[in-house]
Amino acid sequence: MDSGKNSKRNSPISKGDLLQEIFEQKRRWRIRMARLPVAKKMKIVGELAELGEVFKPIRDKMIRRLRENLRKHAEN
Amino acid sequence: MKNIFEKLGLILSVINDMKREGIIGEYAIGGSIGAMFYIEPFYTKDVDIFTHYKQGPDGLIDPAPVYRYLRLRGYKMQGWRALMEDVLVDFIPAGTELVEEAIENALEDKYNDVPCRVISPEYLIAMSVECGRRMDWARIEKFFNQQIPIQVKRLKEVLVRHGLWKKFKAEFPDF
Numbered sequence: 001m002d003s004g005k006n007s008k009r010n011s012p013i014s015k016g017d018l019l020q021e022i023f024e025q026k027r028r029w030r031i032r033m034a035r036l037p038v039a040k041k042m043k044i045v046g047e048l049a050e051l052g053e054v055f056k057p058i059r060d061k062m063i064r065r066l067r068e069n070l071r072k073h074a075e076n
Numbered sequence: 077m078k079n080i081f082e083k084l085g086l087i088l089s090v091i092n093d094m095k096r097e098g099i100i101g102e103y104a105i106g107g108s109i110g111a112m113f114y115i116e117p118f119y120t121k122d123v124d125i126f127t128h129y130k131q132g133p134d135g136l137i138d139p140a141p142v143y144r145y146l147r148l149r150g151y152k153m154q155g156w157r158a159l160m161e162d163v164l165v166d167f168i169p170a171g172t173e174l175v176e177e178a179i180e181n182a183l184e185d186k187y188n189d190v191p192c193r194v195i196s197p198e199y200l201i202a203m204s205v206e207c208g209r210r211m212d213w214a215r216i217e218k219f220f221n222q223q224i225p226i227q228v229k230r231l232k233e234v235l236v237r238h239g240l241w242k243k244f245k246a247e248f249p250d251f
Contacts, residue, residue, distance in 0.1 A: 027221065033116035034222040039188055041117035042081040045109075048119040049077035 077121065083161035084109075084123070085188040090149060090160065091125060092191065099145045100167070101128030104182035104193040106200060107166075108215075113185060113194045115218045122157060122164035126179055126195065129169045137169050174202055174238045197224055198231040205240045205247075213247055220248075 033041075094100045105113070107124030132138035146158045157164045170176045178199035185194045195203070201219055204212035219226060235241040245251065 030116045030218075031222050034114065034218075034224065036117070038113050038185075039081065041112050042084055042187075044117040045112065045120060046078050046081045048117070049080070052119060053078070 077119075077163055079162055080123075083163050085190045087123065087160045087163060087165060088187055088190045088192045094142070094145060097145075099130075099141050101130075102179050102182075102193070103127035104179045104195045106168075106178065106195040106203065110195045111200055111215055111218075114197050114200075114224045115215070115222050122166050124166050124168055126168050126170055126175055128176075128179070129167075139167070139169075142167055172206070172238075174199070174206060174234075174240075177234070178203060197226050198234055201226070201231060202234045202238060202240060205235065205244045206238070208243065216248070 033044075036044075088105075091100075091103060095103060104110070104126050105123070106126045107122070108118070108120035109123045112118070112120075129137040129139055130141055143153060143158075146153070146160070152159045154164060157166045159165075168175075170179055178195045179193075181199060182193040182195050185192055197219055201216050204216050232241070235244050
């Protein structure tokens with residue numbers, strides 16, 4: 001027989017409940033982030049800027065390709 | 077903005093020097109960086125400093141002393157913004173009564189032991205309502221969703237006084 005713990009783990013969770021749980025966790029996480037000291041927040045801003053620099057060439061390349069494809073479609 | 081964590085203190089101490097030497101009047105940090113003193117961190121391109129510029133003989137605001145001072149301290153201009161310690165800093169003149177009030181009522185704070193003035197949440201929200209871009213409404217939502225202590229009565233007073241209440245209510249009818 002399943003123990004109570006196992007039956008809880010195996011109980012089906014609806015997609016709606018799961019989404020709600022994810023949103024709730026995200027909300028709680030954002031509140032925690034808002035309460036960080038300002039200097040720590042600025043460290044995160046710097047890291048986001050660095051990430052942006054890493055991804056910018058990739059994003060630009062994707063946009064360029066998308067534009068080319070759209071132009072080709074328009075020509076045909 | 078990569079080095080903002082280390083550089084913001086240095087930038088703020090230069091701005092404090094500018095105020096002490098009379099290059100600018102009273103100032104307050106606003107925009108995204110101002111908001112980040114209260115809400116979660118997010119990506120931004122520049123630091124917005126709202127300040128009183130000196131007036132020229134014709135009564136118009138004169139940004140020349142600010143630019144001259146920054147150049148003397150070794151900083152370059154990029155368009156209308158100053159590139160200070162690799163961070164773009166926008167010195168925005170107090171152009172409306174709302175901004176003037178926001179500077180006047182700014183809160184004293186510290187960044188890594190450097191004293192600074194930050195626009196209060198109520199005025200940051202009101203200024204976002206005044207701008208009314210999609211990103212501004214999103215920022216206001218962050219203030220409401222992240223349990224930031226906002227003085228609701230004061231916020232309403234500011235919005236009503238500056239004719240922004242209807243615009244705000246149209247976006248947040250349940251407020």
